Amino acid sequence: MNRNPSTDETRFQQHLKKLQKEKRSIMIWQLIIFTSFFSLWEISSRLRWVDPLLFSSPTKIGDLLLAKITDGSIFMHMRVTLLETVAGFLLGTVLGILLAATLWWFPKLSKIIDPYLVILNAMPKVALGPIIIVALGPGYFSIIAMGAIISVIITTIVVYSAFQGVDRNYVKVLRSFGANRFQIFKEAILPASFPTIISTFKVNVGLSWVGVIVGEFLVSQKGLGYLIIYGFQVFDFTLVLASLMIIAIFAAIMYQLVERLERKLIRG
Amino acid sequence: MTFLSLNHVTHQYFSKQGFTKAIEDVSLSIEEGQFVSFLGPSGCGKTTLLSIIAGLLTPTEGTVTIQRQPSSNTNIGYMLQQDYLFPWKTIQENVLLGPHIQGNITEMKKEKAIQILEEIGLASVVKSYPSQLSGGMRQRAALARTLMTDPKLLLLDEPFSALDYQTKLKLENLVSQMLKQYGKTSLLVTHDIGEAIAMSDTVYVLKARPGRIAKTFQVPDHLRTLTPFEARQHADFNDLFQTIWKELDQLESESIN
Structure with a gap:
C-alpha cells in the first residue's frame, strides 16, 4: 500500500512539528499575558494612574x-x-x-x-x-x-x-x-x-x-x-x-x- | 435427575403507583448438563427470572431449588448483556475476581485462570486492561471470569446481544463448546430465535406482561449435536425457526388485542 514510506514518515514529522509549534505559541502567549500584566501594574502605579498606596506595585x-x-x-x-x-x-x-x-x-x-x-x-x-x-x-x-x-x-x-x-x-x-x-x-x-x-x-x-x-x-x-x-x-x-x-x-x-x-x- | 426446578414462581414489583407482575406462575425443571433458552419479547420478565434463579431476588411466591437446595446456597455463574469487567483491574485480576471475593486465590487458581484464558484465546492480553480489548474479547474474558469459580449453573442474560453479528456467531460456538467441555447446566435468555435454537436443547417461549411460559420446544437431537454455527445451516433449523416465529407472532397479536 505504502509505495513511498518516506513520505509517511515525513508527514508524521510534520505533524509532530505542528504540535510543537502549537505548544510553543501557547506558552508564548501565556508569557506575554504574564509580563504585560505585571509591567502594566508597575507602570500604572509609578505614573499614578492607580493609587500606589492601595495597589502597591510588583517591585515593592x-x-x-x-x-x-x-x-x-x-x-x-x-x-x-x-x-x-x-x-x-x-x-x-x-x-x-x-x-x-x-x-x-x-x-x-x-x-x-x-x-x-x-x-x-x-x-x-x-x-x-x-x-x-x-x-x-x-x-x-x-x-x-x-x-x-x-x-x-x-x-x-x-x-x-x-x-x-x-x-x-x-x-x-x-x-x-x-x-x-x-x-x-x-x-x-x-x-x-x-x-x-x-x-x-x-x-x-x-x-x-x-x-x-x-x-x-x-x-x-x-x-x-x-x-x-x-x-x-x-x-x-x-x-x-x-x-x-x-x-x-x-x-x-x-x-x-x-x-x-x-x-x-x-x-x- | 432434576437439577433445577422452579415451582409456581410469581414475582411482583411494587412502586408508589401500584404493582406490576413481572412473572406469573412459572414452573419448570431442567436436567443436569442441559442447555435451555428463554425466548421472549421485552417485558416478559426474563431478567427477573434469572435474578430469582440466581438467588439475588426472592420471589413473592413459589420456590426455586437446585439439587433440592435453595438456590442461594449454590454456586451460580452469571453472564450479563455487557461484560461488566472492572475497568481498573487487569484481565487476569478480573478473571480472578470470584476466587478473590471468596478469599481463596491460590497458585492453582492462578494457573487455572491462565489455562482458561489460553483456551479462550486471550493468553496474550492477561496483563491488559479491559479498555484495550475489543467487545468480543471482553465478553470472552467475562466468560472466563464466570467459569473460574466452577459454577454448577450458568445464567446467560443476552450475553451476545451487544456484539456485532460475526463476533456473536463465533462466540456462540466458543461458549457452547466450553460449556459442553466443562459439563455445565446453562440457561440462556435471548430475543434471538436463531440463537436459541442453535445453542439449546430446550426452548421455552415466554409471553409478556405478566411473563409466563407460553410454549416449550424440544430441539431435535441431530441439531443439538452440531455446533451452533453448523446448526444454523441445517435444513431442519429453518423449520423450527418458522414454527417458533409463528408462535411469537401469535403471542404478540394476542397481547395487542
Whole structure:
C-alpha cells in the first residue's frame, strides 16, 4: 500500500512539528499575558494612574518579600498557614468520604438526614467561625476546623451521589460470587467513584484555603491570613498583596499535586 | 435427575403507583448438563427470572431449588448483556475476581485462570486492561471470569446481544463448546430465535406482561449435536425457526388485542 514510506514518515514529522509549534505559541502567549500584566501594574502605579498606596506595585511587593525572606520572618507564617490548610483539607475530605460511606452503608439513615444535609450545605460555614473559636479556643485547632468544616458537607453530598451512581450490574457480578457488603464497597463502589473523589479534592483545595484564611482573619497571631488582616489594619497593602501572592502560589502547587495523584489513581 | 426446578414462581414489583407482575406462575425443571433458552419479547420478565434463579431476588411466591437446595446456597455463574469487567483491574485480576471475593486465590487458581484464558484465546492480553480489548474479547474474558469459580449453573442474560453479528456467531460456538467441555447446566435468555435454537436443547417461549411460559420446544437431537454455527445451516433449523416465529407472532397479536 505504502509505495513511498518516506513520505509517511515525513508527514508524521510534520505533524509532530505542528504540535510543537502549537505548544510553543501557547506558552508564548501565556508569557506575554504574564509580563504585560505585571509591567502594566508597575507602570500604572509609578505614573499614578492607580493609587500606589492601595495597589502597591510588583517591585515593592518583590522588595518586601525579599526582605522578609532574608530576615526569615515570612517562613513562620507560611509554615503555619500551609500546615493548617493541608490539615483542614485532609480532615474535611476524609471525613466527607467517611460520612458518604456511612450513608451508603445505611440507606435508611441517608433518607432520614437528607434534609439536614441540604440545610447544612446551603448554610455559609464561615458564619460558624465565632462559635468554633469559642468552642475550640483561639488557636490551630479552630483554624483547622474552619478549613475542614467548609468542605466536609459538600464532599459528603457529592461523593455519596457518586456511590449511588455506580452501575448496579457491577454489584450484581460481585453478588453472584457471594460478595458481602464490605467487599461490594471495596471492589466496586469505591474504585468506580475515584474520578468523582478526585474532583472533590480539587474543589476542596480551594475551599480549605478560604476556611483557613477566614479563620486566621478572625483569631490568629500568625499565618498569611493574619498578615493580610494586619496589613489591612495598618494600611500596608504591599503586605496584603504579597501574602496574596504566596497564597496563590501555594494553592497552585497543591492543585498540581492533586492532579498528579489523579493521574496515578486513574488508569486508562 | 432434576437439577433445577422452579415451582409456581410469581414475582411482583411494587412502586408508589401500584404493582406490576413481572412473572406469573412459572414452573419448570431442567436436567443436569442441559442447555435451555428463554425466548421472549421485552417485558416478559426474563431478567427477573434469572435474578430469582440466581438467588439475588426472592420471589413473592413459589420456590426455586437446585439439587433440592435453595438456590442461594449454590454456586451460580452469571453472564450479563455487557461484560461488566472492572475497568481498573487487569484481565487476569478480573478473571480472578470470584476466587478473590471468596478469599481463596491460590497458585492453582492462578494457573487455572491462565489455562482458561489460553483456551479462550486471550493468553496474550492477561496483563491488559479491559479498555484495550475489543467487545468480543471482553465478553470472552467475562466468560472466563464466570467459569473460574466452577459454577454448577450458568445464567446467560443476552450475553451476545451487544456484539456485532460475526463476533456473536463465533462466540456462540466458543461458549457452547466450553460449556459442553466443562459439563455445565446453562440457561440462556435471548430475543434471538436463531440463537436459541442453535445453542439449546430446550426452548421455552415466554409471553409478556405478566411473563409466563407460553410454549416449550424440544430441539431435535441431530441439531443439538452440531455446533451452533453448523446448526444454523441445517435444513431442519429453518423449520423450527418458522414454527417458533409463528408462535411469537401469535403471542404478540394476542397481547395487542
